[in-house]
Structures are given as C-alpha cells and as structure tokens.
Amino acid sequence: DIQMTQSPSTLSASVGDRVTITCRASQSISSWLAWYQQKPGRAPELLIYKASSLESGVPSRFSGNESGTEFTLTISSLQPDDFATYSCQQYSSFPWTFGQGTRVEI
Amino acid sequence: QVQLMQSGAEVKPPGASVKVSCKASGYTFTSHGLSWVRQAPGQGLEWMAWITTYNADANYAQKFRGRVLVTVETSTSTAYMEMLSLRPDDTAVYYCARDQSLVRGVWDSWGLGTLVTVSS
Numbered sequence: 001d002i003q004m005t006q007s008p009s010t011l012s013a014s015v016g017d018r019v020t021i022t023c024r025a026s027q028s029i030s031s032w033l034a035w036y037q038q039k040p041g042r043a044p045e046l047l048i049y050k051a052s053s054l055e056s057g058v059p060s061r062f063s064g065n066e067s068g069t070e071f072t073l074t075i076s077s078l079q080p081d082d083f084a085t086y087s088c089q090q091y092s093s094f095p096w097t098f099g100q101g102t103r104v105e106i
Numbered sequence: 107q108v109q110l111m112q113s114g115a116e117v118k119p120p121g122a123s124v125k126v127s128c129k130a131s132g133y134t135f136t137s138h139g140l141s142w143v144r145q146a147p148g149q150g151l152e153w154m155a156w157i158t159t160y161n162a163d164a165n166y167a168q169k170f171r172g173r174v175l176v177t178v179e180t181s182t183s184t185a186y187m188e189m190l191s192l193r194p195d196d197t198a199v200y201y202c203a204r205d206q207s208l209v210r211g212v213w214d215s216w217g218l219g220t221l222v223t224v225s226s
Binding site (some may be wrong): 001032034036038042043044045046049050055073089091094095096097098099100101 | 118141143150151152153156163167168201206209210211212213214216217218219
C-alpha cells in the first residue's frame with residue numbers, strides 16, 4: 001500500500017497568514033493526489049485534484065503543488081472559514097489512501 | 107443539485123451486521139462510481155471500497171475484503187454498504203462519496219455520513 005505522510009499534524013495560525021501543509025507519498029503517484037477540507041461534524045469537501053487543479057467553486061487562495069513525491073497545499077491568506085482539518089489522498093493505485101490529516105487552528 | 111442521502115444512525119452489538127444505504131439524486135447515477143469511506147471518532151479518513159455503478163464491479167481495501175459488501179440498485183439510484191461481524195473498532199461515521207466525472211478516486215460529492223456504533 002502507498003503510505004501518505006502529512007505534516008504537521010497541527011498548525012496554529014492567524015487570519016491573514018500564509019499556510020503550507022505537506023504530504024509525502026511512499027512511492028511515485030504521478031500527480032494523482034487530492035486535498036480535502038473537513039470541518040467538525042461535516043463531510044469532507046474536495047479542494048484540489050490532480051495535485052494542483054482547483055475544484056470548481058473553491059477560492060483561489062487555495063493552491064496545490066508537487067515535487068516528485070512531495071505535495072503541498074498552500075492557503076495564501078488564511079480566512080476565518082479556513083480553520084479546519086485538511087487531508088491529502090492518493091488515487092494512483094488501490095487501495096486509495098489518506099494522510100492522517102492536518103488540523104489548522106487559531 | 108447533486109445529493110447523496112444516507113440512511114440513519116445505527117447501534118449494533120458486536121458480531122452483528124449493518125447495511126447502510128446511499129440514495130443518489132440530481133445526476134445520472136450510472137455515470138459516476140461511488141466509494142465508501144469511514145472515519146472513526148477523532149481519527150482520519152479511511153477508504154473502504156469502490157463500485158462502478160453501471161456494472162457493479164467493486165474493489166475493496168484488503169482489510170475489508172470478505173467482511174464488507176458494496177452493491178448498487180440502479181432502478182432506485184441507491185448504493186449499499188453491508189458490513190458483517192461488527193467489532194467495537196468498527197464504530198465510525200461511514201460516508202458514501204461520488205467520483206468526479208471520468209475520474210475515479212476523486213470525490214466531488216459526499217453524503218452526510220452514517221454513524222454506526224458497535225457496542226454491547
């Protein structure tokens with residue numbers, strides 16, 4: 001199975017901050033990586049797919065990048081609505097696997 | 107609009123089985139695959155299984171193979187996830203999630219989740 005290692009597990013930040021979350025795959029997944037946002041008690045929501053493609057309706061302050069097996073999610077200017085948990089997920093091969101999540105808190 | 111309506115919360119004793127439903131609306135059911143993803147309390151997301159809705163071909167994570175069965179009923183646009191031999195560590199919220207168009211494994215719509223509690 002492909003292991004997805006996310007860091008940090010928790011991130012403390014303020015409104016307006018630039019925030020970056022990293023996800024490393026244990027082997028090549030090409031660009032087959034997605035990022036999801038999840039708020040307490042709610043289902044995840046798709047932010048980014050194919051490493052850097054922004055899902056329709058997602059604010060442009062979210063962006064994704066890749067370098068080999070390392071992927072990043074960046075929020076350019078953190079907004080109050082962005083305090084949530086973010087998870088990466090590879091869909092290169094079965095079984096599809098998630099990172100353990102990064103909680104972004106105030 | 108796309109909706110995935112899941113069945114209500116369940117409480118089951120260890121060893122029992124549970125069947126969760128996911129009724130789709132607002133799109134052509136057979137045009138998108140569906141996955142089941144679970145989340146134990148305070149834990150991360152875990153992919154369980156995926157099914158093609160047009161021919162019911164399924165793929166399971168190894169840890170669920172033989173204990174989980176995912177099916178679809180195209181006449182009612184409904185998918186089902188049945189789990190056998192429940193254990194306390196199966197306590198989780200179970201989500202169904204729709205594949206993006208033409209892209210399996212990326213989920214652009216999710217159900218609200220079904221809490222399954224396994225307790226004696």
